[in-house]
Amino acid sequence: DGGITQSPKYLFRKEGQNVTLSCEQNLNHDAMYWYRQDPGQGLRLIYYSQIVNDFQKGDIAEGYSVSREKKESFPLTVTSAQKNPTAFYLCASSGQGRERELFFGEGSRLTVL
Amino acid sequence: GEDVEQSLFLSVREGDSSVINCTYTDSSSTYLYWYKQEPGAGLQLLTYIFSNMDMKQDQRLTVLLNKKDKHLSLRIADTQTGDSAIYFCAESYNQGGKLIFGQGTELSVKP
Numbered sequence: 758d759g760g761i762t763q764s765p766k767y768l769f770r771k772e773g774q775n776v777t778l779s780c781e782q783n784l785n786h787d788a789m790y791w792y793r794q795d796p797g798q799g800l801r802l803i804y805y806s807q808i809v810n811d812f813q814k815g816d817i818a819e820g821y822s823v824s825r826e827k828k829e830s831f832p833l834t835v836t837s838a839q840k841n842p843t844a845f846y847l848c849a850s851s852g853q854g855r856e857r858e859l860f861f862g863e864g865s866r867l868t869v870l
Numbered sequence: 871g872e873d874v875e876q877s878l879f880l881s882v883r884e885g886d887s888s889v890i891n892c893t894y895t896d897s898s899s900t901y902l903y904w905y906k907q908e909p910g911a912g913l914q915l916l917t918y919i920f921s922n923m924d925m926k927q928d929q930r931l932t933v934l935l936n937k938k939d940k941h942l943s944l945r946i947a948d949t950q951t952g953d954s955a956i957y958f959c960a961e962s963y964n965q966g967g968k969l970i971f972g973q974g975t976e977l978s979v980k981p
Contacts, residue, residue, distance in 0.1 A: 761912075790968070797878060799958065799973040800913075815968075847912055857901065857962055859969060861912030 759784045763848050763862035770835075770842070770869050778833045778865045780848035787852070789831035790859065793817060794845040803846075806831055835867060843869045876959055876972035883980055888946040890975045892959030895940065899961040902935060903969065904944045907956040916944070916957075946977075954979045 761782045770776045782789065788807045792800040802815030806825040820839025825831055831850075835842045845866050849859040873895045882888045894902065900921055905913040919926045919933045919942075926933045932945040946953055959972040 763912075792971075797973055799874075800971040802968060805968060849912075857969075858903075858915050858918070859905075859913070861914070863912050864910070866910075 761848060761850055761860055761862035763846075763865050766863065766865060768865060768867045770867060772869055773837045775834055775836050776867065778835070778846055778848075778867070780831045780833065780862060781829055782831075782848075782850045782860075783829060784850055784852065784860060785828070786850035786860070787828070788850060789825070790849045790851075791815075791821075791823065791831070791833045792847045792849065794847055794864075800847065803833065842867055874959055874961055874970050874972040876957075876975045878973060879976050879978070881978045881980065882949050884949060884951055886949055888944075888949045888953070888977055888979075890944045890946075890957050890959075890977065892942040892944075892972055893940055894942065894959070894961045894970075896961055896970070897937070897940065901962045902933075902942050903958075903960040903962075904931075904933065905958040905960060905971075907958065907974070909955075913958060949977075949979050951979045951981060953977060 764779045790805040791803040794800050801817050803821050804823040806812035809828050812825050822834045847864050848862045851859050875893045901918050903918040904916045906916050907913045930947045934943045956974040956976050958974045960969040
């Protein structure tokens with residue numbers, strides 16, 4: 758079945774460590790997105806990519822990095838520069854349909870110890 | 871800038887109707903969306919409405935759009951305990967396909 762797979766589902770990190778969250782999709786979508794979710798704040802856009810080898814900063818890109826070397830993959834690295842990284846991270850993709858529906862992965866919960 | 875606002879909590883009795891409200895600021899939005907999030911999971915699209923529509927009905931779901939007041943609502947008829955979740959309103963605000971999400975409304979359905 759087509760969908761978006763995020764891994765790992767749970768991740769623990771010590772302060773000062775970089776971690777990479779994986780996002781893979783087999784929906785043949787061009788656009789992919791990373792959102793951060795905190796309680797009571799909804800979803801905030803970190804980075805997005807509309808095509809391979811190109812990506813743009815979202816509203817809260819500081820302390821994060823991404824790459825888009827393949828259409829199917831859009832990994833997110835949470836660097837040690839991110840001051841408050843504990844959150845739920847959601848990856849999404851969208852196709853060319855007019856309504857631009859976002860398809861979401863199941864999320865990755867990062868906890869900094 | 872663009873902003874989407876929702877109340878954070880709503881509690882209803884099983885069998886009642888639920889109405890979740892949302893206000894947005896960007897009058898040029900093309901589509902407005904309602905997403906549902908189960909605990910610990912990603913979001914799933916429930917329904918969407920094109921900006922030139924006033925109402926859209928899909929089984930138990932009714933979406934009302936008031937463009938003049940920039941107000942969107944989602945009505946769930948005959949609410950069930952399985953409807954307990956967080957509901958997000960979202961708008962598309964430019965050609966890039968990016969969405970702006972509200973804070974989410976946590977719906978609690980009591981038996």
